[in-house]
Amino acid sequence: MSSVESNALRLGSIEGDGIGREIVTETMRVVEEALAAARAPGVVWTPLPMGNAAIADHASPLPESTFDALTGLDGWVMGPHDSASYPAEHRVGPPPGGAIRKRFDLYANIRPARAFTGVRSMSPRMDVVIVRENSEGLYADRNMFAGSGEFKPTPDVALSVGVITRQATERIAHVAFRLARTRRKHVTIVHKANVLPMTTGLFRDVCAEVGLQYPDVVVDDEHVDAMAAHLVRRGEEFDVVVTENLFGDILSDLAAELGGSLGTAASLNCSDTIAMAQAAHGAAPTIAGRNRANPSALFLSAAMLLRWLGERRSDPTLTHAGDRIEHGVAATFEAGTATADLGGLASTSEFTEHVLARIRKR
Structure with a gap:
C-alpha cells in the first residue's frame, strides 16, 4: 500500500x-x-x-x-x-519531554518491563506493566497550571508540592484496570499512605473505588518502599501496577533493570486521543554517532x-x-x-x- x-x-x-x-x-x-x-x-x-x-x-x-x-x-x-x-x-x-506531555495532557505513561530469552536477567520471569500517572503527583514541572511545584522562599529553604486529584486518579485507574483485563487480571495500587495519607492515601482510595467497577480483576495495594523490595524478590508475581508520577518513574526503571536492562524498556505516553512512543532511557551522548x-x-x-x-x-x-x-x-x-x-x-x-x-x- x-x-x-x-x-x-x-x-x-x-x-x-x-x-x-x-x-x-x-x-x-x-x-x-x-x-x-x-x-x-x-x-x-x-x-x-x-x-x-x-x-x-x-x-x-x-x-x-x-x-x-x-x-x-x-x-x-x-x-x-x-x-x-x-x-x-x-x-x-x-x-x-515533560513540556510535550503537559501540553497534550499525555496523562498515562505505560511502561512494560519483561525479561527476554537471550538477555541476561536478574528476574527471568519478569512481566509487569507500570501504569504511571503522568500529569501531577510529585513532579514539579507538571503539577501546576502555571509556574512550578518546586520553589525556594529563601536561599536556604526549598519546598516541593505534590498534587493528587480525584479526576486524574480516576482516569489513570481506568487505564490500569482496562489493561489488566487484557493480561492476568491483577492490579496492584502503589502508594505511601502511611506517611502521606492525604495525597497518596487519596490515590489509593480512589483507585480502589474504580476497581469496584472491574469485579473480574483482583486488586491489592502496597507501600512504595515495600513494592521495591517485592519487585526484587518476586517481581514475576505482579501484573499491572498503578501509581503516581514519581513512584512510577522509579519503580519502572527498577523493574526494567531486573528484567534485563533499561535499554530494552519501552514506554508509551498517551491521552485518550493521541500517543507518543518514547523509550525510557536517556540520550547516551558518549556513544552518539558511533x-x-x-x-x-x-x-x-x-x-x-x-x-x-x-x-x-x-x-x-x-x-x-x-x-x-x-x-x-x-x-x-x-x-x-x-x-x-x-x-x-x-x-x-x-x-x-x-x-x-x-x-x-x-
Whole structure:
C-alpha cells in the first residue's frame, strides 16, 4: 500500500539529542516494514526539531512550530533529549519531554518491563506493566497550571508540592484496570499512605473505588518502599501496577533493570486521543554517532504505539504490525544477537537488520 493513501498514519519523528538520530531513523524503518508485512495502512512521517539542533536552528529546544505540527498528527516517535547539555538559558523550565506531555495532557505513561530469552536477567520471569500517572503527583514541572511545584522562599529553604486529584486518579485507574483485563487480571495500587495519607492515601482510595467497577480483576495495594523490595524478590508475581508520577518513574526503571536492562524498556505516553512512543532511557551522548546504540526500547515503544492506534481505529492490521515488531525484537534476542550494552557484538544497524528480517518472516 502506498504511504500516501487516505487512511495512512500521520506520525511525527523527533530525533532529539545524542543517540536519537540513530535510533529514531532505525525505528522508522522498522515501523514501515511491520506495516507493510501486516498489510496495514502506510505511514507519512513528519520530521520535527527538538533539542540541541532545534536550539541551533530555532533558538529553542522545543519550538512552537513543533507543537503546532504535533497537533495535526495521529502520534509520534520521540528520541531522547539531553537537557543537561543545553545552554543555561535553555535549561530553565520543563525539559522537552515533560513540556510535550503537559501540553497534550499525555496523562498515562505505560511502561512494560519483561525479561527476554537471550538477555541476561536478574528476574527471568519478569512481566509487569507500570501504569504511571503522568500529569501531577510529585513532579514539579507538571503539577501546576502555571509556574512550578518546586520553589525556594529563601536561599536556604526549598519546598516541593505534590498534587493528587480525584479526576486524574480516576482516569489513570481506568487505564490500569482496562489493561489488566487484557493480561492476568491483577492490579496492584502503589502508594505511601502511611506517611502521606492525604495525597497518596487519596490515590489509593480512589483507585480502589474504580476497581469496584472491574469485579473480574483482583486488586491489592502496597507501600512504595515495600513494592521495591517485592519487585526484587518476586517481581514475576505482579501484573499491572498503578501509581503516581514519581513512584512510577522509579519503580519502572527498577523493574526494567531486573528484567534485563533499561535499554530494552519501552514506554508509551498517551491521552485518550493521541500517543507518543518514547523509550525510557536517556540520550547516551558518549556513544552518539558511533553505531553502538541499542534501538530495541524505541522499537518496542513504537510497537506499543501501533497497537494503541489499532485499538482506537478498530484496525487489527495495526495491532498485528505492533505484534510483529515485538516478535522481531524478542526473536533477535533469542537468537543471540544483541548490542554491546547487553553483552553482544551487533551494531545498531546490524541489530536492526536482524529485527527487520524477522518481521518479514513472521
